[in-house]
Amino acid sequence: MVSAIFLALAVTQAATQHLSLFAAGSLKAALSQVSQDYCAAYGTPLATHFGASGLLRERIEAGDTAHVFASANMRHPMTLESAGKGGPVALFARNRLCALARPEVTVSTETLLDVMLDDGIRLGTSTPKADPSGDYAFGLFDKSGHADALRAKALQLTGGQDSARPPDERNTYAWVLDSDQADVFLTYSTNAVLAQNELPELQIVQVPDALTVGADYGLIVLDDAPPEAWKFAMHILSPAGQAVLTDYGFDAPALPKGD
Structure with missing residues (x-):
């Protein structure tokens, strides 16, 4: 029993x-x-x-x-x-990487690399090793022929243990750009769509074929x-x-x- x-x-x-x-x-x-x-x-x-x-x-x-x-x-x-x-x-x-840009940035698929290299552009990524999105972004840098320059200027703003957290109910990537932490941010295409749903003025820029990194x-x-x-x-x-x-x-x- x-x-x-x-x-x-x-x-x-x-x-x-x-x-x-x-x-x-x-x-x-x-x-x-x-x-x-x-x-x-x-x-x-x-x-x-x-x-x-x-x-x-x-x-x-x-x-x-x-x-x-x-x-x-x-x-x-x-x-x-x-x-x-x-x-x-x-x-x-x-998934695949794309660039998410503030509305005032003049950028297209054809000019994306030049814009990322521009000293006046703050380039954001996630944190390599902690977040695969950052690893994929650095993989894109390696394909660009300008890996050292891009790695040196990349601001690792998300995905790390100590990364700043957005307010509740805000999309991380929309918040990063809206709060003026970066001008261009490399992220997944799926993340970019959700960010643009929150802030329609954000630009989604496809990566050139030569730099495409799949996830x-x-x-x-x-x-x-x-x-x-x-x-x-x-x-x-x-x-x-x-x-x-x-x-x-x-x-x-x-x-x-x-x-």
């Missing part, structure tokens, strides 16, 4: 256990929607935590409870896999996660989950192609 009671309690606890999703800040809008859809469909409570992927990986390594980790690169989840903390790692989304996003289920974590990961990779990602501007590699 006692054993039956304990078994029933264990089943109830497993059924009500909150899943914990750690995910890149650039995924906040899309995976919040995916999470809501999943909870509505399956009734599984799910707690979400968004931030710079490198800092989230450090939290997981330090012992924070994460069942699913969705990173803005493949390296951070693969680091966890190599350390025996989970796996395998799946590619679930792609591969990796997904991992951590060891000791409940079985529901695998179900949620599969939901992200399902046509329904992938369709939400495309709605928010991501390329979804697992979305079936049309016949």
